[in-house]
Amino acid sequence: MKFYKSLRFRLLGSIFLFGVLLISLNASITFFVMGKTFSRLVNTLMETEVTSFLYQYENDRTAPLPHSRFVKMYKHIEQIPQRFQERVKSLPPGVHSIPPSKNHPPLHIAVIELPDQSQPYYMLFHGHEFFEENAFLRPFQILLISLGLLLAPAMLLGLFFYKMLLDPVTELIEKIKRLNPEKIPDQFAGKQCSNEVGMLTQTLENAMSRIKEFILREKQFTRDASHELRTPLTVIKGAVEIMEDQKETRENPLLKKPLTRIAHSVAGMETTINTFLWLAREDVDPPGTCHVAPVVEKAIADHRHLIDQKNIMVDLEICTDKVLSVKEEILYITISNLLRNAFNFTRRGTVFIKVANPYIEVRDTGMGIPKEKIACLTQPHIKSEQSKGFGLGLSIVSRLCIRYGWELCIESPAGQGTRVKILWQN
Structure with a gap:
């Protein structure tokens, strides 16, 4: 039997696929929650920065604009990197989180309106640089490591259940292979547990018991048929041979013809009986x-x-x-x-x-x-x-x-x- 059609392959494959799906689902949920949490943290940071800037600006209009490695302030939209300009020019005042698109990373930006300025200020959080500098592993690497760390114990556990479930079935198969159909014991599989394997064993024992009865009945019939059918044919054949040797038979064609037909019929019957008896045997x-x-x-x-x-x-x-x-x-x-x-x-x-x-x-x-x-x-x-x-x-x-x-x-x-x-x- 091909391995990919066996219960072993199906069981191990099911455990592997279930583990991969479970880990992938867990990773997806984890990344989603982490993304939402990070977005809220960044928004809180941006709101704090905006509040601090407004407070400083109200007290000192000449105070320098906030500028750090990851948070930068722009006075005009033209100063913003060109790839972000189309995404922010129509935003109302406030803190915004723009999800990633096909060609752009996620964007966190605050639009600030000042009473003495005709154009709003823009505070931009550069999340890509932040992740590049602070991330220990990339999300894809985290997923691969998670798969490796979690699949290993899952497969070990699967192998344990595989042996626990299939070893009794394998043992039963080996016992059945070693059976001689003509010498089937009453309890060939020994004592089994009261589970599905035990029920299967009991069903097989009942079927084997019936097969044993059929074999004994067939042997008895073959033996009896061989004797009961061949004996009268032998008698008829001998009688025909005796009659054919008689002088009256040799001289009378009217007697010789039916005797020849009887001899042919007996020969055909012997052939048919021998054929059926031979076909009935599994020797x-x-x-x-x-x-x-x-x-x-x-x-x-x-x-x-x-x-x-x-x-x-x-x-x-x-x-x-x-x-x-x-x-x-x-x-x-x-x-x-x-x-x-x-x-x-x-x-x-x-x-x-x-x-x-x-x-x-x-x-x-x-x-x-x-x-x-x-x-x-x-x-x-x-x-x-x-x-x-x-x-x-x-x-x-x-x-x-x-x-x-x-x-x-x-x-x-x-x-x-x-x-x-x-x-x-x-």
Whole structure:
């Protein structure tokens, strides 16, 4: 599983984002309050300076104007720095705080009207110089340091909660990975707390208990079915072989033909039973290899009786003798189901069979399949109206293809026959 999709990433990421947002919000509120407080302090300072100047001016008209490093007095608006002139020329008398704009810093200015002067005086507080000289750190630097100092303990606390919350889940996952589905204990996870993890563990134990019952029931059914189904088939097969060896049977074609059909049906039933019993097991696939061409030829010979009474030709093209890493019986089951469908649903014409390196193709000239039914052909018990079987053939083929990683392709234009292709896994 990719890390960014895990609970670990989501939990740590949530803690990190929450910390960043919380610190940013706190810094924003702090800077806002500090700005308001500083503005009020400057206004108070300016009011004090204005009061002091008016008092001195009233007693001595020749007193020097206030002039310090950060507070300066201007007699005319033309004396004010040009970048401030447009912002102050329309201000009424009093102390003003002008907020910063896109290209200008905040401005604190007092407009003073004197009774014997035609133009007001302007007292300007140079806040930018004040901050440049007295600020220990810039606001952005303060924000970065705050993020570092506060995020570090927040992440440590997050790691603590992360381990506390996810360690039980991780431990439970490891225990489940080590379980053998055929030997599931009644309490595989041990004693858990009465929290959400404990509830999850109990739910998994209940589900595993049901799975254990299903596995035992399936094993019992497989064992019983193997015995109960194979025994009568063995009896029938033996009886047919005995009857075929009788002199009367060899001399009477009317008896030989139905016995041959019975023998073919028994062989087909044995193949079907073996297929279902094998598909029902979750064991490791039986080892083995086989050549495709001989298996195809054998399947054609075993199913030729289906077209003996039909005007059907079989066109076999073998381009290569492909070798597959699969037992011969499994490949035979797959090809037999394809041939059986092609032979049964073709009244006249030709059944084309092509064995190539990457695939095998079975194509007939039968009635075809309606377009709306192609998508569900591989589902069990889905069959055409003309079929006399149980609709399991293509379902078996599909399950075998999935098991071995083969690709099953079905094309069937209505009225133009059907083409089924199996692409082998490279």
